[in-house]
Amino acid sequence: MTAQVTVEADDLYMGHSGRADTQMVRAALYLVLALLDTAVVITAFGLSDVIRHRSVTDMLTISYWLIVPVFMAVSFYVRAYSYTTLIARHLSIWKALTAIIGATAITIMLLFATKNSTDVSRVAFFTGTLLSIVGLTLVRLPLPLLIKRLGSSFFRHVLIVDGNFTENIPPDVERINVASFGIRPEVTDPLMLHRFSKLVAGADRVTVSCAVQDRERWSFYLKSVDCHGELLVPELHSLEPLGNAHGLGLAGVRVSIGRMDMRNRLLKRGFDLSIAVIALILLAPAMLLVALAIRLEGPGPVLFRQQRMGRTNRLFEVLKFRSMYVELSDGHGNTSTARDDRRITRVGRIIRATSLDELPQLLNVIGGSMSLVGPRPHALGSRAGDNLFWQVDRRYWLRHTIKPGLTGLAQVRGYRGSTDNEDDLIKRLESDMEYLTHWSLMTDITILVRTLFVLLHRNAY
Template sequence: MNEQTGLLPDAAQSEKIARPIAPSLEKRRLRSFAVMMVIDAALLHLAFASASLIYLGVWASANNMLAAQTLLPVFFTIALYNGSYGGKALGDWIFASKRALTALLVSTALINFLAFYTKSNAEFSRVSVTLGLILSAIAIVAFRRVLMIFIDRFWNGRTTNELVIDDGGPSFATERGETIAASDYALDPTSHDPFMFDRLGKLLQNQDKVVVSTPRERREHWAFLLKSAGVHGEIVSQPAHDLGAMGVHHYDAQDRTTLIVSNGPLKLRSRISKRLFDTAIVGAALLVLSPLLLLVAMLIKLEDGGPVFFVQRRMGRGNTFFNMFKFRSMKVDKNDAEGARSTGREDDRITRIGAFIRKTSIDELPQLINVLKGDMSIVGPRPHALGSRANNKFFWEVDAQYWRRHCLKPGLTGLAQVRGHRGATEKESDLTDRLQSDLEYIAGWSLRRDIEIVFKTLLVLRHDNAY
């Protein structure tokens, strides 16, 4: 252990990876989905307009265009839920075509069912509408084939990132992904060193699939790491019950089988809704609280002339480090950068204004900046300082499940906080109570629960354990 920092001696190696090894392709996928929806809408309208011209001799008759406009929102609703605009649809045009045609067929049946009961389907030409549907189906399938040609030519067929980690197991190749050796990055699945977790987290950042090939005796450890990282993880072959496997994937070209041992806790739609919720809350909060933030900053500066903010390295999503902002509540010469000493009552390090802002949780408000940056969320497991201890043990030494709480972004508040689990962690139960709440929150995430936690937080901003 490093005597100066109180942490495990791997900080220098952690700097080996300054950034993720693969660019994020999520924006590329989102843009592709948006383009697909726009073109599908245009093709549907064009097909019904053409059908009107072919059968009725009139380009874009009013009834045909009304049929297209009525069909479109129902088609989009079904298509969004059946995977027509999902990741697999960008990599397999046959799959994409089948899903889109299913959405078109189901939406047509629903609209026809409603039109029958409202006695409005007699107003439409059955032949013209049917021809419009046939032309729509042909156009949608053709578009997906053209899109696949575009992706293969200009993106080298790459819409997802795949990483293979070779840790001495059976050989495993990836066509469009990347393969690294665990030894090159000092990745040891049996270690509980936070700097090793940070290195691994940076390697896994932006990866859509991670496959690990490792000897049998290390597979359970790798399964735990992948679950903690919050990624889609697979391990080449192993008895399912040992690893808590969620499924099996067979790679025909290599005659290899992997066990799916982890999935990210939130799918794309959930991540988008959570991010929109965060952005809306932060925008409103910064607008309303700006006078208070300026006043507190001024009082901190006037008290001793020191810096307004206290910046501390914390563990974030994927077990990677980030710099968290707080209003400085301690004396400049007694700031605890690593959080090795928990704050207690009558703590001699706390300034006068610091005691008040800690008691009222105002010191946490600068983390709104972290939420805006994307390091944190409004609701999630609270991030801890690396040197934090319970009963003189690092948190991960108390319970190895501690690492699993980092598969989601850390939050300004969380389920543990509204249940009263705040303040110093003097006993091991102080940590395990919080951990249990954090894992429960991750397992049962919903936007509704986030909203409930925000409202409950307003009732516990001032708390006896906040000091």
Template structure:
């Protein structure tokens, strides 16, 4: 949270620089601190600059670790903003309404102010964040680790952490411990390195092994911990900028939808109460981001005495557990709508790999027993819909291939994420809300 507040402060400082630069230029040129030319330009400049600055990653760790790079990205964003405004003014033949003095002077003053403030704040950031903007954790699993400046060291045995991909509860404990960590380094015995590498790939942070060997673990880079080399084996699929964009999309869609659908929620709740005794909502433990568990919310579609809290049995077409109303809710995917609450709470996203119950089976095997890469899909928030769903991989998983098809789509989504892909998946989801495999 401290780093996020620092980012917000830098963002505010950029905005103040723009406002001060243009208003001061308007005052010097026309003697009016509220000069209309300056105000009109600011109404366009601020949102456009903000968008371009996020796109160029002007707000991130690099602005603290490499201040000059952060300043460069901010100034490039400002220059791009100016070019866009000039092009639009030219094509709309509105250049005559543009005060050249205010425009050029405002850009120059704003650029100088942004550069100075960012340099000062980058140095302030190092002191504020205790000389390290990254929250690091070392997990020691029966191996030597060097004396370092890392403030957090955790003994795996003391917390019941063993690299066992068949133990979802251990993965949940690990995920809870890594929730606010940016980088984790594991010091373990050689025979455990491949197992730890497998588990770290399912986290949403940078994971490294304290080791000189890189075979078996699929290293993606080399790092340092003190005077020892580490092998990077995982990294979050979304950086801070991407997570901010994705969260903004989630809230901008989920909150209005919840308000708009409130009458439908009340109607469905009333019908559920009439149709069968029991609660309106069905809460089920699912595996979320970083392999942490959460309670997913759905409209109850089964008899209360037949609800499957562990998800060991997939729902079939003529499932006797489903109520009369439940069949309709499932057919139209209405039972999934309360997951918008999970989205607002930050436990889920609109788009992402679908969260699964702990005892879900593909054929006669648990999901994570079919493919070791299963845990990798939890490197981002689970979604109400996803790439697998819009490709038709939905419904019961009677065969192992039913899971592997979904897993391939989920991993493809993680490796090629973009905000535009999320938007496209949302539009494609509308076409498959009613589908033949919804039971």
């Protein structure tokens, strides 16, 4: 089997539908709702001041600097801004009221602890709370109607048809016949995985109708692209199971769920951006010196670009400082780098030993194709012993359910360098799967700190 898979640049960045990602639409709606909530709370406590004192006093200041920040923190904690909350009016109202009541209770405790409670009018305070409850409720009443009007822009449901399918489907379900795209669920073909992942990119739910003998492979495909996926099982339809396929009224079996919800993705993305931008600014002088050294040593580009598997098994171009002679560079990664490798330049040996060659990947992080922490992206031709990585263990595709990282749990445990045998890959894979299962922001912070102590490593060559 050849590992030399090349994808055109347009295919790297263009999806099937060309529509806006529904998650971005929902994120925009969450932001607007949060701003409305903020305005409601500030207005409510400002009005309570006017009602009680005929003028604006300290109550508005307290709401602006204390109640609103606490309200936002509690809202985030109780997931007041989420898909499941917004589509259910009663749940949306309940979460908002929980947040404002919790915020006012915490504010009272803070005022009491700082001995400032005597300066606050109780009538104005509780009037502001009551007005906030009314205002937050009114804001949420029309939300289901708005979401219904947004339709597939708010929630995208894709039906993948592999074979015959004669059932009627609702108009808001997008039907895709994969045969017209030449796609088959081949778990040994990275290009096929990439194409399928691009086809369903941005979908919130993916349902597959296929032949019985293909269900196992389609199930693995759904897991590998990190989506809420299900398989239609017509033979169960007469039983009317509770888990009917969402929106289709047909019997379905859920086989995969997204690894991270939007809340955690935004949290991780915000952390990545804040650290990567600062790191890029601080390390810019060092990067310029490395670029100059590479340029002075000999002809060839400063940066090395290579296609690697990214999140949901979609290909992307990873950036590194070039550390090999141009004529000896291995663009597909078919040969692992060895100690005293003759392909490596003099400057290359230094930057590889100190991990400076990886610094351009900060641009990948800022651009969104990588994260600071995650499974390291591998070249398509990478081998463990005599076999390609995905031939050693099929779980290899599942490690891509989140963005690849500049560093990862496997790296801080010392699993880096060449993979001379299959066990070298298995150890890294097990660490990657452990990271996916137990991810938290604190885990990322811990791995970043531990990375500082392994930048110089005996396997860094």
